[in-house]
Amino acid sequence: MIQRNLKSEIVSKLTAKKSEIKCKKGQQFIIEGAPVNGLFFILNGKVKVFRTGINGREQIVRFAKNGEIIGHRGFGSEEYYSIAAIAIEDTILCYFSKNALQQVLRSDPTFTYDLMLFYANELNNSEAKVKLLSQMTVRERVIDTLLFVHRKFGDRNGYINLPLTRKEYADYAGTTEEQVIRVFSTLKKEKLIIAKAKLIGIRDVQLLKKEISEHNFYLDS
Template sequence: MKKINADCSICINTNCFIKKHSHLEKMQDYLLQKTNFSCKKGQQFMIEGAPMQGLYFIYKGKVKVLKTGIYGKEHIVRLTQEGDTVGFRGFGTSNKYLIGASALEDTVLCNFNSQVMEDILKNIPEFTYDMMLFYAEELNKSENNVKKIAQMNVRERVIDTLLYLLKKFGQINNLIDINLSRKEIADFAGTTDEQVTRIFSSLKKEGLIKIVGKKISLLQVEKMKQEVIEHR
């Protein structure tokens, strides 16, 4: 990773924990201890099992968060974008990362090392409160995902993944604003790339989706939502 400068004062990520609290007087000294890095597409900046290097906040770009399953198979547990936090799993309870993370596109990251993060949490109640709510929401999402994976068939999981991508990343020119391979979609949906390819073929024939390169357009969102509504 290459060190660069990413100024919080001109950051537009209003959902970022750091940006939301950058106006606080107590936060000013901590902002001076922030480190910024740039990552090329495909570059891994967190390795599962490696020593904790604090938390990362995405200034620009998109990141996939990975967890290794049985037989070494990778599972994508989160997809993140500008303003999101990466590395919070295990923070405060482990000295090693419990997940890995790599850039889906050229990405700029802000990093606070573990000691600085602990000092922030101890000294800035507003930040700590927001972080507590964030952890509660992430726990709720994880529990819902476990339930959905257990109850949904493969087609439903793929459709649910496409609807999630639309909600999370939005559209540009009617195409979901993220480039993912079939394997990456499969790793997120908990299936195989062969099954994803077959289901995509069916969805195209049914007029539910259109594919342009690695970009996907959802043509009948409401109809797709009806297929998974009982699981939502």
């Protein structure tokens, strides 16, 4: 979005005001409930975005990688972040302050329009995901999560290039850690996946796709 508008003099001035932040693996850079102060763009690395759900349980909203925005859902009329974000590997972030972004939005119609389209797409994906998950069985939700993470981060040495705990899979799929362990065990017996500690490898992507094809597994978030 910012890259597409770099030729704009106003946006160029914004990029000159950016700050670069280096986060170690496990370092939290957005705290849920903290005052909104700006947006983060991932220059290099991977990030987990989450919020506190019912009974204080962690609910993973999304995983993000290079080139993606973090903190945009708290940017606007809200005064506090409704989400938290933590680096799941060493990550380099580009930070733009709230004041600097608001100046650009008031002065550059093209950039403002692009941001509006971005938010509209985010809202559509979020609503579609809620509907999709409500129609899926636990097994289907876990499979959908595996395929999503595989599609987003790819393979490395035969395993998905994002080591996650069983709890993290559960927190994204909207189920329990015990249910994820059961589904993974069944998928291993069916020779659809392989597992090595936190590493999961998909042996037959097409067969997994067929299991949830009626739900449109291509939905990304």
